[in-house]
Amino acid sequence: MPFFVSSRLPGRRTLVEMRCLQGWADGWDEVAPPDATPGALARWRAEAVFQVLEKRRIHVTDSDCLRIARCTDPDVQARWIRTAILCDSVDDLFRERSDG
Structure with a gap:
């Protein structure tokens, strides 16, 4: 059975899935075109x-969808x-962190 079989069951929060998603999210800007405009990066x-x-x-x-698409603040x-x-x-996504 292949090592990546857990990726076929999204949402299970397996260690493999979580590490893959984290690595993918961390490197997202790194794969953006180097000449991308700020607007293009926001869409990216x-x-x-x-x-x-x-x-x-x-x-x-x-x-x-509109809230996510209209946001242009790179930190957010x-x-x-x-x-x-x-x-x-999505409510968890939009919840402001209170841990300072």
């Missing part, structure tokens, strides 16, 4: 959020990419 990061949520089978409403988008890996819902 938004797509990363959508991809992680889709792989984790987390439901995203139309209003959530980076946080969303990292949070999408472990969150249980």
Whole structure:
């Protein structure tokens, strides 16, 4: 049985799945075109959020899609990419961290 078989069961939070998603999210900007404009990078990061949520089978409403797509703050988008890996819902994704 192949080592990567757990990736066929998205959302199971297996160690393999979580490490793959984390590595994928961490390297997202590294694979962006080097001459990309800030707007293109914002769309690139938004797509990363959508991809992680889709792989984790987390439901995203139309209003959530608009919020993610319209965000242009790279820090917020980076946080969303990292949070999408472990969150249980889009509400968790948008929840502001209170740990300072």
